[in-house]
Amino acid sequence: MITNNSGLKEVIASRGLKPTAQRIIILDHLARNMKKHLTAEQIHGAMRKKTPMLSLTTVYNTLNSFVDAGLVTALTITGTEVRYEYTTVSHHHLLCKHCGRIIDIEIQCPNAERKSINGYRVDEVHGYFKGVCRDCMNKEHNQ
Amino acid sequence: MITNNSGLKEVIASRGLKPTAQRIIILDHLARNMKKHLTAEQIHGAMRKKTPMLSLTTVYNTLNSFVDAGLVTALTITGTEVRYEYTTVSHHHLLCKHCGRIIDIEIQCPNAERKSINGYRVDEVHGYFKGVCRDCMNKEHNQ
DNA sequence: TGCATGTTTGGAATGATTACAAACAACAGC
DNA sequence: GCTGTTGTTTGTAATCATTCCAAACATGCA
Ligand SMILES: [Mn+2]
Ligand SMILES: [Mn+2]
Ligand SMILES: [Zn+2]
Ligand SMILES: [Zn+2]
Numbered sequence: 001m002i003t004n005n006s007g008l009k010e011v012i013a014s015r016g017l018k019p020t021a022q023r024i025i026i027l028d029h030l031a032r033n034m035k036k037h038l039t040a041e042q043i044h045g046a047m048r049k050k051t052p053m054l055s056l057t058t059v060y061n062t063l064n065s066f067v068d069a070g071l072v073t074a075l076t077i078t079g080t081e082v083r084y085e086y087t088t089v090s091h092h093h094l095l096c097k098h099c100g101r102i103i104d105i106e107i108q109c110p111n112a113e114r115k116s117i118n119g120y121r122v123d124e125v126h127g128y129f130k131g132v133c134r135d136c137m138n139k140e141h142n143q
Numbered sequence: 144m145i146t147n148n149s150g151l152k153e154v155i156a157s158r159g160l161k162p163t164a165q166r167i168i169i170l171d172h173l174a175r176n177m178k179k180h181l182t183a184e185q186i187h188g189a190m191r192k193k194t195p196m197l198s199l200t201t202v203y204n205t206l207n208s209f210v211d212a213g214l215v216t217a218l219t220i221t222g223t224e225v226r227y228e229y230t231t232v233s234h235h236h237l238l239c240k241h242c243g244r245i246i247d248i249e250i251q252c253p254n255a256e257r258k259s260i261n262g263y264r265v266d267e268v269h270g271y272f273k274g275v276c277r278d279c280m281n282k283e284h285n286q
Numbered sequence: 287t288g289c290a291t292g293t294t295t296g297g298a299a300t301g302a303t304t305a306c307a308a309a310c311a312a313c314a315g316c
Numbered sequence: 317g318c319t320g321t322t323g324t325t326t327g328t329a330a331t332c333a334t335t336c337c338a339a340a341c342a343t344g345c346a
Contacts, residue, residue, distance in 0.1 A: 018292070018293075018342095018343085020292095020293065020294085020342085022293085022294070023293095039333090040333080040334085041333080053294095053295085054294090054295095055294065055295050055296065056295095056296090056334095057294075057295065057296075057297095057334095057335085057336095058293080058294055058295070060333095060334065060335075061293080061294080061335095062293095064335095074222070076219055076220065076221070076222035077219065077269075078219070079217070079219030079225055080303090080332085080333075081332090081333060081334090082222055082333085082334090092254075094260065094263050094265070096263075097266070103263075105260055105261065105263075106261075107254065107260065108253075109252070109253075109254060110252075110253070111235075111250065111252060111270070114272070116274075117237065117248055117250060117272060117274075118248065118249075118277075119277045119280075120237050120239075120246075120248075120272070120274050120275065120276050120277060120280075121274045121275045121280060122237070122272045122273075122274040123240070123272075123273050123274045123275075124272065124273040124274070125270075125272055126220075126269075126270070126271050126272070126273070127254070127268075127269070127270045128269050129257070129260060129263070129265045129266075129267065129268055129269070130265075130266050130267040130269070131259075131260075131263055131264045131265040131266045131267070132263065132264045132266075133263050134261075134262045134263060137262075137263075137264060161312085161323070161324075163311085163312095163323095163324065163325085165324080165325070166324095182302090183302085183303085184302080196325095196326085197325090197326095198325065198326045198327065199303095199326095199327095200303095200304085200305095200325075200326065200327075200328095201324080201325055201326070203302095203303065203304075204304095204324080204325075205324095207304095223301085223302075223334090224301085224302060224303090225302085225303090287346100288345100288346085289344105289345085289346080290343100290344090290345085290346100291342100291343085291344090291345105292341105292342090292343085293340105293341075293342075293343095294339105294340080294341070294342090295338100295339085295340075295341090296337105296338105296339100296340105297336100297337090297338100298335105298336080298337080299334105299335080299336065299337090300333105300334080300335070300336085301332100301333095301334090301335100302331100302332095302333095302334105303330105303331080303332090304329105304330080304331070304332100305328100305329085305330070305331085306327105306328090306329080306330090307326100307327100307328100308325105308326085308327095309324105309325080309326075309327105310323105310324075310325070310326090311322100311323090311324075311325090312321105312322090312323090312324100313320105313321090313322090314319100314320090314321085314322105315318105315319085315320090315321105316317105316318085316319080316320105
């Protein structure tokens with residue numbers, strides 16, 4: 001498990017944000033969990049061990065800054081809380097109605113790269129499915 | 144403007160729900176606004192004129208029942224509140240970041256009808272874009 | 287050293303939604 | 317017509333994610 005913090009500071013600065021200690025550790029945590037889709041609360045909770053003084057408000061501030069700067073994507077799939085991930089490459093997701101996880105879906109989509117539709121300007125493309133993941137289907141089956 | 148309430152009572156009953164007065168007027172309102180995507184608050188506000196005693200809680204209860212019964216679709220696009228529409232035919236949307244409207248997008252999508260993906264069971268397909276609608280682009284242009 | 291600017295912090299406020307318990311309505315059996 | 321049962325409606329209180337706010341901090345620069 002190699003700590004690859006190098007570059008995070010530069011990544012943050014490159015978007016015109018000050019690379020503060022808080023922003024670095026939050027982006028580091030997101031970078032170490034690239035395939036997960038974390039809530040602000042989860043990020044704050046994971047941080048409490050190493051940095052107990054980090055406030056939840058700062059986590060929210062930081063995530064909002066990252067999203068505005070185009071570093072992080074915010075997903076509003078569940079309707080109850082925002083999930084964040086360290087990428088801005090558009091891709092699809094599946095929300096499992098059993099375990100609540102959000103899972104990346106590798107799928108071709110002819111609309112994923114569109115910049116306009118019917119004369120509307122398109123800035124973001126979001127595609128997701130709601131259903132049941134494989135793990136949960138197996139659990140159901142074996143019970 | 145013809146009042147076409149006929150059938151709503153039957154539609155509600157056909158899903159195993161009692162066709163109460165409240166449920167009928169709420170579904171009627173949704174049916175009259177087929178292309179809009181309303182919040183519970185908007186529905187409640189529109190109702191206040193004719194039915195001032197209808198409670199916001201009942202609007203929520205009713206909408207949740209309709210969604211569970213497969214009569215109504217809930218959209219969690221903005222992240223701040225749920226939008227409801229009287230259809231369950233899967234289609235795409237555009238959220239205008241200027242005026243906040245959600246607009247139906249007629250577009251072909253090869254994934255819109257999928258029932259499974261990578262071994263996952265798929266129950267719902269959601270696709271939407273964030274951008275700027277034509278009205279708002281014109282306003283920007285003319286200012 | 288002192289100032290200006292941007293960031294962090296905790297606590298209070300906000301706002302959408304749900305929980306809850308009491309009042310109601312519809313209906314079947316007596 | 318009463319009575320019990322069941323599901324619905326209602327108002328109020330509670331919940332929970334997120335934002336607001338003002339004070340404390342940090343950083344870099346005159
Ligand atoms: Mn993802
Ligand atoms: Mn629609
Ligand atoms: Zn699952
Ligand atoms: Zn618009």
